[in-house]
Amino acid sequence: MFIKQCDLCKKTIKEKEESIRVSICYPFSEFMFCAKCGEPIKKILKNKKMIKKD
Numbered sequence: 001m002f003i004k005q006c007d008l009c010k011k012t013i014k015e016k017e018e019s020i021r022v023s024i025c026y027p028f029s030e031f032m033f034c035a036k037c038g039e040p041i042k043k044i045l046k047n048k049k050m051i052k053k054d
């Protein structure tokens with residue numbers, strides 16, 4: 001089973017919990033954040049279209 005973890009606070013993101021994935025430059029350079037940590041990042045990157053949501 002694949003366990004998602006927030007790259008910022010290292011909290012495990014549960015299956016039903018919202019997670020935010022951010023790709024920077026390359027498809028392989030992807031970071032995952034929990035909803036709490038991802039919210040401000042999402043706002044910053046919104047205009048750059050770097051946000052992908054699960």
Ligand SMILES: [Zn+2]
Nearest residue numbers: 006009034037
């Ligand atoms: Zn987090």
